[in-house]
Amino acid sequence: MERMVQLGNDIVKLWSTYGGSYLRGMLDTLLLALVATAIGCLIGLCCGILNTIPCEQEDPLLKRFFLKLIRAVVRIYVEVFRGTPMILQAVFCYYGLPYLTDGAMQFNSVWAASILVVSINTGAYMAESVRGGIISVNPGQTEGAKAIGMNHFQTMTSVILPQALRNIMPQIGNNFIINIKDTSVMFIISFTEFFAVHRGVTGATYLYFPSAVIEMLGYLTMTLTASVLLRALEKMMDGPENFDLAVADPLVPGEGMHRYKKNPKEPNSDYRIQEQQAEVSDVLAGKRSGGRRSRKGGHSK
Amino acid sequence: MSQPIIEVKHVSKNFGTHQVLKDVDFNVNEGDVTCVIGASGSGKSTLLRCINLLERPSSGEILFHGRPITARGSNPCEYRSKVGMVFQSFNLFSNMTVLENCMAGTVKVLKKSREEARQTAVSFLEKVGMEQYIHAKPHQLSGGQKQRVAIARALAMQPEVLLFDEPTSALDPQMVGEVLNVMRQLAREGLTMIVVTHEMAFARDVSSHVVYMADGVICEEGTPKDIFENPRNEKTKEFLARFSRG
Ligand SMILES: Nc1ncnc2c1ncn2[C@@H]1O[C@H](COP(=O)(O)OP(=O)(O)OP(=O)(O)O)[C@@H](O)[C@H]1O
Ligand SMILES: [Mg+2]
Numbered sequence: 001m002e003r004m005v006q007l008g009n010d011i012v013k014l015w016s017t018y019g020g021s022y023l024r025g026m027l028d029t030l031l032l033a034l035v036a037t038a039i040g041c042l043i044g045l046c047c048g049i050l051n052t053i054p055c056e057q058e059d060p061l062l063k064r065f066f067l068k069l070i071r072a073v074v075r076i077y078v079e080v081f082r083g084t085p086m087i088l089q090a091v092f093c094y095y096g097l098p099y100l101t102d103g104a105m106q107f108n109s110v111w112a113a114s115i116l117v118v119s120i121n122t123g124a125y126m127a128e129s130v131r132g133g134i135i136s137v138n139p140g141q142t143e144g145a146k147a148i149g150m151n152h153f154q155t156m157t158s159v160i161l162p163q164a165l166r167n168i169m170p171q172i173g174n175n176f177i178i179n180i181k182d183t184s185v186m187f188i189i190s191f192t193e194f195f196a197v198h199r200g201v202t203g204a205t206y207l208y209f210p211s212a213v214i215e216m217l218g219y220l221t222m223t224l225t226a227s228v229l230l231r232a233l234e235k236m237m238d239g240p241e242n243f244d245l246a247v248a249d250p251l252v253p254g255e256g257m258h259r260y261k262k263n264p265k266e267p268n269s270d271y272r273i274q275e276q277q278a279e280v281s282d283v284l285a286g287k288r289s290g291g292r293r294s295r296k297g298g299h300s301k
Numbered sequence: 302m303s304q305p306i307i308e309v310k311h312v313s314k315n316f317g318t319h320q321v322l323k324d325v326d327f328n329v330n331e332g333d334v335t336c337v338i339g340a341s342g343s344g345k346s347t348l349l350r351c352i353n354l355l356e357r358p359s360s361g362e363i364l365f366h367g368r369p370i371t372a373r374g375s376n377p378c379e380y381r382s383k384v385g386m387v388f389q390s391f392n393l394f395s396n397m398t399v400l401e402n403c404m405a406g407t408v409k410v411l412k413k414s415r416e417e418a419r420q421t422a423v424s425f426l427e428k429v430g431m432e433q434y435i436h437a438k439p440h441q442l443s444g445g446q447k448q449r450v451a452i453a454r455a456l457a458m459q460p461e462v463l464l465f466d467e468p469t470s471a472l473d474p475q476m477v478g479e480v481l482n483v484m485r486q487l488a489r490e491g492l493t494m495i496v497v498t499h500e501m502a503f504a505r506d507v508s509s510h511v512v513y514m515a516d517g518v519i520c521e522e523g524t525p526k527d528i529f530e531n532p533r534n535e536k537t538k539e540f541l542a543r544f545s546r547g
Contacts, residue, residue: 058357143355144392144451148406148458149382158409162396243398243437 010210018201025197033179036118044126047074052134081124087185090117094189110191122175129171133164173230177223304367306331312361321347323517334488336504337497339514345497349466353386382410385455389467391447393439399450400435403457425453429483445476465496501544505529513537
């Protein structure tokens with residue numbers, strides 16, 4: 001009990017002195033995670049699309065060669081950045097650039113370096129997610145789009161990607177939350193995000209555990225908020241669960257307006273003339289009552 | 302005699318070593334309703350998919366208004382915008398509402414204005430009796446309703462030919478009627494259609510030309526009267542007998 005009171009006092013003491021630093025750290029963490037996740041998703045989207053361009057036997061050799069080359073490059077990118085620790089990638093980029101260019105080029109802010117590293121890393125993960133998302137869209141959707149004359153690009157942008165994106169939303173959310181936590185390794189290139197504040201504060205006060213409690217609560221607040229917001233976003237993307245029946249619009253020209261030929265010929269009319277008379281009245285009667293029925297039964301869950 | 306709108310010339314299709322279509326040859330004239338019947342696995346869907354270039358024929362030619370569409374350099378997208386297709390599994394875009402489904406082709410492919418596309422879409426949705434459902438998503442509709450929307454989507458492109466691949470086989474008997482009625486209406490208005498179907502009554506009453514397929518070849522073709530009343534081929538007789546019994 002005593003220890004708890006002590007802990008409370010320490011936390012209050014830390015917060016009153018360093019509250020501003022903690023908050024600024026959280027803000028930087030969120031900003032970095034948000035920007036890098038967004039850029040990473042774009043990278044992933046591009047890679048995913050490049051990876052799923054259909055490659056057929058009949059295509060010209062040059063096109064097939066380029067497609068193979070693109071796929072190989074994307075594959076290498078994914079394997080390298082997914083297969084090495086982000087903390088090392090940060091060091092590699094941040095110190096590698098000036099080293100290799102003999103100081104001629106360097107990152108002029110840790111922000112640029114951090115965003116670059118986290119984006120590229122997220123992109124490597126997202127590339128596979130996007131590929132999976134595209135594959136998981138029913139092939140019938142592609143055929144439906146092709147059947148009304150859409151080309152590959154139109155099919156992708158208006159039919160496949162919106163559905164693929166919706167399918168991978170949970171993974172985008174996952175990556176965002178992972179990024180909120182994992183951007184903490186950016187302290188290695190002295191980026192002052194939330195975890196770096198902890199290192200600074202404990203260096204001055206030696207209150208390791210109370211500061212860690214603040215950090216834990218801070219990270220949890222950020223990730224839980226993100227998670228709730230992402231769920232809401234997914235709901236929004238799904239649109240309303242019910243729909244309203246539209247009321248008839250008298251201004252729109254109605255049935256029978258469009259004819260394919262001026263004088264449609266009656267195929268094998270002699271054969272079905274008697275049947276047709278009966279059938280037409282049947283159809284009309286059936287259609288009307290059928291229509292009314294479905295209207296009343298309207299879909300309201 | 303005017304030129305046929307679609308000519309299928311000696312088309313064969315292999316999947317690996319499996320030959321699914323063997324030297325298929327027939328014509329479709331403007332205003333024709335051609336029904337393709339035949340046992341399961343006889344290659345009806347494959348034939349239709351070849352006509353719409355969803356599959357490339359392994360050999361042979363398909364002509365549209367006398368021009369080969371299977372040749373290298375011809376634009377399959379432009380051709381497909383003139384030859385619509387209705388699928389057994391509807392294939393409505395599930396990320397769009399009914400209205401957006403019917404506008405997508407007109408806006409993206411035909412580059413019409415949204416307002417014009419909207420009007421076309423609504424007028425065709427009215428034709429199939431689905432104008433009230435324009436705000437619904439496909440998953441909120443029944444099978445028959447989905448298929449009617451799919452037909453409206455195809456019609457919105459104002460195609461010259463419409464292909465149907467077993468449009469009613471995924472539907473309950475009650476919903477079959479509503480879709481067939483729409484198709485009857487289209488036939489009366491003179492739309493050129495190729496219909497793969499197991500609905501023998503529809504084939505007999507509505508079509509102007511019937512093609513019977515078995516094992517990837519056309520066994521017999523002719524008017525519905527020829528095929529249904531005095532089939533000459535033994536296989537046709539057997540197939541039709543099975544239907545009248547069942
Ligand atoms: N993509 C494919 N790869 C390999 N074989 C295929 C493919 N598509 C179809 N086939 C084969 O082609 C044959 C004909 O298939 P198809 O779908 O054209 O038959 P169908 O006449 O439409 O039958 P159903 O009435 O059952 O729809 C079948 O034996 C099938 O196994
Ligand atoms: Mg089939």
